[in-house]
Amino acid sequence: MFVYEKKLQYPVKIKTPNPKLAAIIISQYGGPDGELGASLRYLSQRYSMPYPELKGLLTDIGTEELGHLEMIGTIVHQLTKNLTEDQIKTAGFDSYFVDHTAASMQVKGDLIADLTEDLAAEQKARVTYDNILRLSDDPDVNDVIKFLREREIVHFQRFGEGLQLAKDKMNAKNNIYFYNPSFDPSV
Numbered sequence: 768m769f770v771y772e773k774k775l776q777y778p779v780k781i782k783t784p785n786p787k788l789a790a791i792i793i794s795q796y797g798g799p800d801g802e803l804g805a806s807l808r809y810l811s812q813r814y815s816m817p818y819p820e821l822k823g824l825l826t827d828i829g830t831e832e833l834g835h836l837e838m839i840g841t842i843v844h845q846l847t848k849n850l851t852e853d854q855i856k857t858a859g860f861d862s863y864f865v866d867h868t869a870a871s872m873q874v875k876g877d878l879i880a881d882l883t884e885d886l887a888a889e890q891k892a893r894v895t896y897d898n899i900l901r902l903s904d905d906p907d908v909n910d911v912i913k914f915l916r917e918r919e920i921v922h923f924q925r926f927g928e929g930l931q932l933a934k935d936k937m938n939a940k941n942n943i944y945f946y947n948p949s950f951d952p953s954v
């Protein structure tokens with residue numbers, strides 16, 4: 768169950784429309800390293816996660832990613848608000864590449880595979896935000912993107928702790944190859 772709080776996690780107040788930048792940023796809405804895939808991934812991985820601490824971790828981060836989805840949607844909306852059809856066409860926003868696909872969910876049902884996926888996903892999201900910062904010179908946009916980038920770093924660290932906790936719980940502390948001892952007890 769979710770309770771909705773009617774405010775953004777971090778305020779978005781963009782003064783200058785910029786459909787070219789919006790066309791880049793919209794990839795973080797539902798694209799391959801985007802917030803929609805991240806939230807659905809973590810919220811879905813919970814069902815096969817055997818340990819309550821790690822279920823809690825996935826719930827916390829998956830919920831926060833939904834909040835990030837809202838922020839990305841707001842950024843794109845403010846960057847394209849009140850533009851004329853001509854302005855949208857001239858900027859190329861009318862034909863932006865739509866890369867949104869459910870394939871980005873990536874849920875395997877194995878805790879080691881899933882948590883390792885999550886670590887990579889956070890790094891990929893962080894790199895995408897790095898790239899947006901390289902392309903954008905709007906301080907209003909960059910302020911929000913920097914906040915989102917920082918959160919990806921925090922999530923990466925928390926998933927790292929989660930992976931260590933999973934390995935400890937599986938009583939395989941020297942499990943440097945990240946195998947799942949419930950399947951490979953003799954490895």
Ligand SMILES: [Fe+2]
Nearest residue numbers: 889918919922
């Ligand atoms: Fe994240």
